[in-house]
Ligand SMILES: Nc1ncnc2c1ncn2[C@@H]1O[C@H](COP(=O)(O)OP(=O)(O)OP(=O)(O)O)[C@@H](O)[C@H]1O
């Protein structure tokens with residue numbers, strides 16, 4: 182599945198004293214099989230942007246195309262199932278008496294047999310490492326456990342595109358690493374992931390492409406090395422890129438490493454190690 186935003190603008194509370202222009206002429210595609218990271222400062226429009234991918238928010242100008250078709254002509258229920266969105270801080274949305282029931286909600290509504298539901302729910306709980314929490318009440322879980330349960334609930338719909346709005350915020354490093362592993366595995370299976378993140382180091386580890394938003398507009402879009410080396414002296418670049426950029430002044434052989442592994446390999450080359 183390919184989603185394309187064409188010149189999308191979004192204005193909140195248009196025409197009132199509280200009007201906010203949140204997106205300005207955003208053109209962007211999400212290609213099937215990629216991990217696309219959306220980065221940018223607080224209030225730059227990231228959450229607003231991703232809610233356009235399944236028309237939870239409608240553009241006030243421009244349009245959204247899904248496989249070339251205007252998304253407004255598609256069934257909203259189908260669209261929200263195939264483009265699964267996990268909200269920023271989704272913990273509040275857990276509602277069923279147990280984690281299992283919560284995650285089973287969508288597969289049941291999709292008409293899966295009871296055996297199919299069991300298989301689906303068991304699979305996603307295992308994938309997110311929370312099988313042991315299946316019978317717990319969502320409100321009794323820790324913040325990070327709730328986050329994973331909320332992601333499981335969306336994955337259980339079997340979406341073509343998984344959209345995660347700051348999924349790792351506030352998670353401990355080991356849990357964060359596990360979640361990045363889930364994202365990589367989904368991509369390796371041909372899935373598509375849109376990841377909103379403030380954590381540039383994690384973006385450096387998993388993204389195939391990066392979109393940088395500033396004040397509601399796309400200011401840079403491309404491969405991680407293209408986007409990050411264009412801003413390598415600023416805090417908008419991951420630590421790996423900032424380090425390598427400094428070394429490049431004296432060592433042209435450093436190249437443009439982005440991930441930790443690539444940066445370490447470049448450092449070893451410089452050190453002759
Ligand atoms: N429901 C709303 N009504 C009015 N203005 C809103 C609404 N939601 C967001 N905004 C405004 O739109 C702009 C973009 O907000 P958005 O939540 O998309 O930013 P963000 O990049 O996700 O920020 P953060 O990194 O803090 O999550 C901000 O100025 C915000 O105040």
Ligand SMILES: [Mg+2]
Nearest residue numbers: 227228229269
């Ligand atoms: Mg946000």
